[in-house]
Amino acid sequence: MQPLAALGNLCTASLLLTIDLIHSAIRGALLFAVDLIDVATGSGKNTGRKKLGWHEQRYATSPVFSDEGGYEALDSAATLATSTFPIGPEELIAKAKRVLAAEFGTKAGADPAALLSDDFQFVAPIVGPLSRAEFVRAFGSFKLKEAFPDLRDKSWFAVDPLEPNRVWFFSRAEATHTGTLHFGGRAIAATHKVVRSPPQAQSLLFDREGKVYTLTVGYCMDKRIGNTEGLGGVFAYLKAVGQPLPVKEGQRLYTPSVRFEALERLGKCAEALGYDPATRKRL
Structure with a gap:
């Protein structure tokens, strides 16, 4: 006592x-x-x-289970085999990589309309949904590759067996701020600080024509990792270089309320x- x-x-x-x-x-x-x-x-x-309503799920498969080892786990291959989505997993992942390589259509010479559908939505933990025009303007203005020339997402890819038109890519991005980062009308000069993002779950959802109609990014999977206090997306870069947004959402992944305390x-x-x-x- x-x-x-x-x-x-x-x-x-x-x-x-x-x-x-x-x-x-x-x-x-x-x-x-x-x-x-x-x-x-x-x-x-x-x-x-x-906020505007986001897209509902368009495709789904019936789960097939395997109980090997005494644990009833999802059999991903068998579940994907029931898919009616016209684009197979390998081709879908290849398309996802092409979209990322083109920086969602903002890279010089790329066409956003060829990659992103007319009803495209960008959805992040705080920001969104944004339309295609809004997203292209915003993402194109950041010039991340110029601010972080050594940026590597270190992503790995998988098609969702339960939502077969969705490619998940999990990243643990790392980069050094050696160029100018543009955000919100500000030009943030090089700080030479290293950004180490936490593992993030991100995804691209494709329509039957092979265009992306939803992009989700910035969902932190382990706030202990990295130097962004659990923030993902552009918020992570701003935090790590010492220029976080002046709102609690831009400071760290989660700040308990006084009621919680x-x-x-x-x-x-x-x-x-x-x-x-x-x-x-x-x-």
């Missing part, structure tokens, strides 16, 4: 919950005012809480009194 620690956790949890209550009340009132202005003026489309402290209070907060039984 640690009664003093229990009292401290209880007091601090109460203060954190009070902060959260005040913040929630003010936030709710201001967001209501924002919504009224949006209704009156037609503003706010595809921002924050009012308060609940943690209540759990610690229970532990200090000799109880397991998960089971409510004595430790």
